[in-house]
Amino acid sequence: MKLPEIFIALKVRTVLSKVPEYSALVNKYCHAVTFLTIYIREAHPNDGEWPKDVYHQIPMHKQLSERIEAAKLLQENGLAGNLVVDTMEDLACIKYGALPERLCLLNPDGKVCFMSQMGPWGYSLSELENAVIKMCEKH
Numbered sequence: 001m002k003l004p005e006i007f008i009a010l011k012v013r014t015v016l017s018k019v020p021e022y023s024a025l026v027n028k029y030c031h032a033v034t035f036l037t038i039y040i041r042e043a044h045p046n047d048g049e050w051p052k053d054v055y056h057q058i059p060m061h062k063q064l065s066e067r068i069e070a071a072k073l074l075q076e077n078g079l080a081g082n083l084v085v086d087t088m089e090d091l092a093c094i095k096y097g098a099l100p101e102r103l104c105l106l107n108p109d110g111k112v113c114f115m116s117q118m119g120p121w122g123y124s125l126s127e128l129e130n131a132v133i134k135m136c137e138k139h
Helices: 019-029 064-076 091-095 125-138
Strands: 005-010 034-039 082-085 102-106 112-115
Touching: 019 034, 019 125, 034 064, 064 082, 102 125, 112 125
Parallel strands: 005 034, 034 082
Antiparallel strands: 005 102, 102 112
């Protein structure tokens, strides 16, 4: 039986503060849900209009290899679950309206059954957990 999937489209700057909470969620529900993090382009690269400070340290990716290197920061900081990177054409980002961030829960048939508001302020991981609980009750 195929498990429901959660994917979270994130950028490094914001997610590092949420890695422990997100990883706890992954570890709690990995038996029931497949977790996938899609690293998308940085919304506020340090070579853009944003200030060069501790929060804006990643330049705009010009090549996929740069995006992959930036995504490794998530793993190095303890991100649990599967991690992939979006294409340089930002296909996942565009399909799910994920810039700057978005949480989605797909049912086993691949249909979106929960989509958060835009992050990082428009969602909470507790909302996602509630959606996972409801999904598990149905399956």
